[in-house]
Amino acid sequence: xxxxxxxxxxxxxxxxxxxxxxxxxxxxxxxxxxxxxxxxxxxxxxxxxxxxxxxxxxxxxxxxxxxxxxxxxxxxxx
Numbered sequence: 001x002x003x004x005x006x007x008x009x010x011x012x013x014x015x016x017x018x019x020x021x022x023x024x025x026x027x028x029x030x031x032x033x034x035x036x037x038x039x040x041x042x043x044x045x046x047x048x049x050x051x052x053x054x055x056x057x058x059x060x061x062x063x064x065x066x067x068x069x070x071x072x073x074x075x076x077x078x
Contacts, residue, residue: 007039 014028 007036010035 010032014032018025018028
């Protein structure tokens with residue numbers, strides 16, 4: 001889930017509240033940072049869950065591609 005629009009909306013609401021009620025600044029900033037931290041942790045957990053163990057391991061060495069067969073030349077005629 002993408003939380004970017006939600007964080008943007010919360011930022012706008014908090015900005016308006018700070019303008020209207022100047023004494024709420026420390027509470028609003030504190031709440032905002034708590035919400036932002038929760039959001040970052042949720043994003044990290046979501047990315048961690050979608051990563052499969054094979055994606056976390058280094059890639060295995062690929063076998064060498066097959067080489068073209070060497071053509072046998074007919075013996076030279078004397």
